[in-house]
Amino acid sequence: MKTKQTMTMTAVSVLLASLALAGCGKREDAVVQNQPTAADSAAQASRDAADSTKQAANDVKDATRQAANDVKDATRSAADQASNKVADALITTTVNAELAKDPKLSSLRINVDTEGGRVALRGTAPDQAAKERASQLASAVKGVVSVDNQLTVEAKG
DSSP: OHHHHHHHHHHHHHHHHHHHHHHHHHHHHHHHTTOOOHHHHHHHHHHHHHHHHHHHHHHHHHHHHHHHHHHHHHHHHHHHHHHHHHHHHHHHHHHHHHHHHSTTTTTSOEEEEEETTEEEEEEEESSHHHHHHHHHHHHTSTTOOEEEEOOEEOOOO
8 A cells, every 4th residue: 555655656746747747848939939938028017107108207207397387377377368358448637637737638538448559539529739738748748659539629609
């Protein structure tokens, strides 16, 4: 009985040894034939994942940079618009003050509107000379680009 057991153990050991050698032979054959092994495939997959991660990081960096530039441009545009509105309000106030200093124009109701440095005068003037004087006063104000004199001449009678 012991011999039968010893024989079985020997047969199992020989079988395991031949399987182990066969596995080693396949590894060597794959290396000799330049065929990728499981370890090679895993390493390549790891490199591919790293490359994809780097590309994604670069894409995020580029998108973030573009978003920052867009915000900067929008902020600059909003600041410019606010600045232009303040400048227009200052022009309107200054033109009104200049018209109020003139004896022929001070008692009149002249509407002054300013947009982008362009002044529009609306209302009435007692004569042509007063209408022209209103244009001159408005044109002399700093920041005025043009004057659209829409004043109508209405003589008092």
